[in-house]
Amino acid sequence: MPDIRSIDDINKRIRSGEVVVATALEMKEIVAEKGAERAAKEVDVVTTGTFGMTTSSGAFLNFGHSDPQIKMGGGEVLLNDVPAYAGLSSVDTYIGATQLSKVHKLEYGGAHVIEDLVSGKSINLKAYGSATQCHPIKEIGGEFTIGDLNQAIMVNPRSFYQRYNAATNSSDAPICTYLGTLLPNFGNVSYFSAGSISPLYNDPTFETIGIGTRIFLAGGIGYVIGEGTLHNPKAMCGSLMVKGDLKKMKQRYLRGATIANYGTTLFIGAGVPIPVLNSTIAKNCGVRDDDIKVNIYDYHIPTRVKPLVKKTTYKELRSGKVVIGDRTVKASGLSSMKMAVEVIEKLKGMIEEGEFFLTKPVERITMESMMRPMKLVYVKASDVMSAPVTCSADDSLKDVERLMLEKKTGYFVVIDKQRHVQGVLTSWDIAKSIVTNGTKVKDVMTSQNIKTSRKDEPVEVSMRKLEQYRLRGLPVVDDEGKVLGVVRMQDLKHKVK
């Protein structure tokens, strides 16, 4: 499509007060009602935004030199007892959102330090360094506020992440994840993203958003400085790296948060203006929640690849109720729709008032995807398992007791003819048979809720199961559920470093 206006034209119209701005929500209605062609003619700029947990975020701080000087670089820096990165020069540091306080742990983290800085609160600094000729002091401590810093620059390696999975939990116990608490037996569904008003859904091919794009970042002005980490635009999972002046930010759009039993993170309200240069861009801005597909995964499996529970859309998630099987399950997003709408309205107001001008990117964001799992060799359950001692459910207990003495083991896997796990028999079960007068294995074996390990499961996962359910062993099974071996705590203690 040929361009009908340029960014310079738009900035002229902002200056003269004639600019027509629509929020992403309004634009969807305009495109649906009038079509992309007319929408492009009528609207100059669309404001998009999110207000979500931005875990990959933080800020560079510069304290200025002390007298006598200290070399924090290579030492240790604590801000309100939260460790900050000390691998920079003598008085620079980076405070990251997820770093936990050494004292308050989950209650307070880097994200809270950043919020307290922005709200003007006094922050306690403790720093330790090594004494050198030009930096003679070894430690320094005291209070400072954001006004005392030379620079406070937010740099977030991953912002506006387009799509997260939605999560649910099929197990019988609640689990705590980065998507919050997931209640047992598909008790709830949790998801991120502002859906169709989120910037990258409105410009999925990065036509207008590029390096140098001026954005609204937590109440101040920020810039896109490149693609973000885990940037995967081909799978509609783009992300951006952004920076902004922390000193100009407002607490309303920047809040430290704790995800229960998980960690700390930072809520950031951020908005991106999309210049409507042609009708293709207008059409892209017409994207609706029912166009955006999301997969719901079962998060009780702690491996990277999780079982798919349902394919759905943001429309169903946003309705607050998701149908899983024959049940209706409550769903909620951890991205605030209320605040995201406030961000896009605020940005619209700023452009209309002539306080915010658009920029032309100096370079385009790459459409190449780089998203591979971590390439590390890990120890699998099948690497540490020992040969299983098996019996069948119809064996007599006498035979099994003999086998027990012979093999010097108190743990049996009860299998059928196809080597499928039917149950587990331990010396404790055999002890029980003295009272219950059982004569066959099936009379005393444990057959309900048998926990197993998959053969390629990392041993850490097996170890967690053993501890969590207080088990003596775990049968290791292949993809068809056939027994290959047994992982026991003593195997792990010997073989795991």
Add this chain to the structure above:
Amino acid sequence: MSKRVLVFFPSKEYTESLVPEIVLKSGTIFNTIKTEVTPTQVKIMGEIKANEEKAQEFIRILKRRGAVVKELGLIMRFDPDKCVACGMCVSLCPTDAITFNKDFSVRYDFDECVLCMNCVKNCPVKAVSYLGD
């Protein structure tokens, strides 16, 4: 119309027939949702099914019989200024006490609350708190 309350009776004042007796005498329906018995006190969480006037009358009778009565609307505190409306609590709430308003802000109705504490434990910005006990 209903009002949820926490009622604390010292063990020595409490008998099992006490609440049914008060219900019969006052003619006001009181649903017991949860009862917790400890050596020193009996804690009953329940719902008074009556209009405000009758509910207050019922609370007065409970107090006269030695109970300490706390309304859930007063012991659960939701601070809308702290809330960022992320919605985490909405799907964790086992009842309809927490819902979204039309403008996507979060609405708490403590007369639907069962004090499960899911919201208190999970709120990322500590916008909801429990002031009871």
